[in-house]
Amino acid sequence: MPRISKEQMQSLLKLYFIMGSNNCRIEPELVLQQAIEGGISIFQFREKGTDSMAGEEKYQFAKQLKSICISQKIPFIVNDDIELALALDADGVHIGQDDGSVKEVRKRIGDKILGVSTHNLEEVHSAIADGADYLGIGPIYTTTTKEDAKKAQGTTLIKELRRIGIEIPIVGIGGITSENAAPVIENGGNGVAVISEISLADHPLENTRRLLNTINDSFI
Ligand SMILES: Cc1ncc(COP(=O)(O)OP(=O)(O)O)c(N)n1
Ligand SMILES: Cc1nc(C(=O)O)sc1CCOP(=O)(O)O
């Protein structure tokens, strides 16, 4: 399989759902199934933080979620854990600035999808040069989901990157809901990434549909 094209990546980023066991109030499998039914375009397995799984338990859980994604043709991305992504033959990985060398990870995963978190122009240029397929930019708004999240930055960086002609696919992340997703798209994002808006919803299916409607309306 060749590297994913810019156009394919842009469309996959439209509604990016991220989740681990500690993000859910009900069975994670059920949340994921509802999110898929509601229209997510890509899924990231992010098992970290308080009470998160490790070892064989984490592997089996990831395998289960991957099989749900595969059966519904939703790409399955692994956060941070390159070994796990390779062991599961995941569709890709997402890494941040503290998760090792982008160049090294690109070498290890071959043509799989590679997402990189960036917070400024220097990180953006390096990530692109080192082989990122897309950028995660955040936190757009205040979030309590990520324990070590930086200060909210709004859509300033996304807007600036588009202004200077950077075309790499971008997803905004952090504190995004159906009420505040529109500016991310209006300022040049190709999609939004969410955890709690879907994972903690009373009705994950409804929240997913609502988010997707907001995103679709914002592209016009
Ligand atoms: C799509 C997307 N964007 C950003 C992140 C954050 O990655 P990182 O900064 O490495 O933080 P952790 O998620 O590992 O805590 C992401 N996971 N996904
Ligand atoms: C995983 C993650 N990364 C962020 C970043 O800023 O890079 S913010 C974040 C948490 C997103 O969760 P929620 O949608 O519940 O706010």
Ligand SMILES: [Mg+2]
């Ligand atoms: Mg990380």
